[in-house]
Amino acid sequence: MSSVAQWELRAAFARSLSTMYGREVPAYTTLVEVSRGVNTDVLAREGSAAERLGSPERVTAERHGAIRVGTPEELFQVGQVFAGFGMHPVGFYDLRDASSSSVPVVSTAFRPIDAEELARNPFRVFTSVLVTDDRRFFDADLQARLEEFLARRTLFPPRLLELAARAEADGALSAEDAEEFLALATAAFELSPEPVDRAWYEELAKVSGVAADIGGVSSTHINHLTPRVLDIDELYRRMEARGIEMIDEIQGPPRWDGPDVLLRQTSFRALSEPRRFREPDGSVTTGALRVRFGEVEARGIALTAAGRAVYDDAVAEVDRRLAEEPSRTRVDVAAQVWAERLPRTEADLDRRGLGAFTYAVVEGARAAGRDLGGADVHALVDAGLVERNPVVYEDFLPRSAAGIFQSNLTDEGSKDATLTGSDRDAAWISGVLARPVADPIALCAEQRERSLAAVAAHFGLDAA
Ligand code: OOG
Ligand code: NI
Known part of the structure; x- marks a missing residue:
């Protein structure tokens, strides 16, 4: 029997999620179409120069997803699911401090690591886990009820985990198993029609919209699926021209005439989606939630540790100047700081040891x-x-990630910053996953x- 290799499973998983998400959030399909149009135009305009950071096939198929789970056990299981697709944990992001509003999660991203695997299909999923014992967000009583609620649900059926383990061990599945694995994995991230307990959801939403999205429902779902675009400024203009309101800014480095580094992202809020609710009197009603949205990104050159330090300093400098001169725009200030601090050519980025x-x-x-x-x-x-x-930057930026979470929230939630949070780091995630976090x-x-x-x-x- 013919077998399906891990990278083919991964590519098929990305396609299958994309089909599902396009059905769930139609604006996503518009975004993918506009991205494709921009990419075609950039390739026609720039030719092989546009392929320096990835082949047209790779970039066209490229997506990242974002999901959120509630417990260490769920994180462990999702790590097994992704391992079946050849996706491994890379990086640690603490979103609890990265933003002024209430985002009680820490995250990693699952993705292929080998250059060859990335070239075949780079699908990655930004994965966050709720920090239920963080007192700044949850008091002891709410923590106990939240953990009890989460312990009762099963996100990933045993058969899915079994097939994932086999795909991981053998590096491939039979055609028949592959089909079942893909169907079960896709279904695990589908929006559930199960009614949402209104009182419970709203109690959590008072603390954090993210906590409610994760711990207020009995399943998980894709939060967004993001295509890659070769010219994000052009994409932004075309989306606005179609009457789709984008967030105010493109996050990450500014547009400038030097080499593109790291990651630039922007997003729009999806329309509200109909969801069923169980009311306190037991009746079931139809309401709406606005938690999912569309995001798009442009990827640049990865930085070395020294390059990242220059980048982080530049971002801090932009903040400082903006605080001093609030009448200026971030875009304007950032372009100026970049021109002062970053090398203008790839060769200099390399000679100064800043680029990868x-x-x-x-x-x-x-x-x-x-x-x-x-x-x-x-x-x-x-x-x-x-x-x-x-080397293309394959990862995420904590500040942009926090911005993405934030652009998605209807209100700030409540966080008691006078209390201390609980310890989380890459080693913690690695221990939970029983896998090294690269x-x-x-x-x-x-x-x-x-x-x-x-x-x-x-x-x-x-x-x-
Ligand atoms: C994840 C937000 C982070 C990105 O692209 O930075 C993210 C989420 O909203 O669950 O996806
Ligand atoms: Ni994202």
């Missing part, structure tokens, strides 16, 4: 007859013997080192 790059020997390049003594990789690039390729910056550094070693070996150098 890999190197490859130019086809046919021989060292023979050349004196390579002491040559570093930059010299080899300048001599035309080695090419430099940017560090995004370390992954890029390893990729760079491997490519450097191959270049050095080719030219018989000690180190490039």
